[in-house]
Amino acid sequence: xxxxxxxxxxxxxxxxxxxxxxxxxxxxxxxxxxxxxxxxxxxxxxxxxxxxxxxxxxxxxxxxxxxxx
Ligand SMILES: [Zn+2]
Numbered sequence: 001x002x003x004x005x006x007x008x009x010x011x012x013x014x015x016x017x018x019x020x021x022x023x024x025x026x027x028x029x030x031x032x033x034x035x036x037x038x039x040x041x042x043x044x045x046x047x048x049x050x051x052x053x054x055x056x057x058x059x060x061x062x063x064x065x066x067x068x069x
Contacts (some may be wrong), residue, residue, distance in 0.1 A: 003017075007020065014033060028040045
């Protein structure tokens with residue numbers, strides 16, 4: 001059975017089985033996704049925002065010997 005898109009994390013797609021942005025899709029709960037760590041209503045406000053969050057995550061990463069955010 002397909003899950004309700006309003007239940008799914010906008011960044012990683014995890015089905016949270018409740019309305020993470022409210023039943024109308026515009027009242028974020030500000031809960032944290034247990035899969036990718038995004039805060040609903042903060043890191044997933046726009047499509048580009050979601051892409052950036054998916055690419056960088058929330059923890060600093062070590063790349064090429066240096067720390068990037
Ligand atoms: Zn997620």
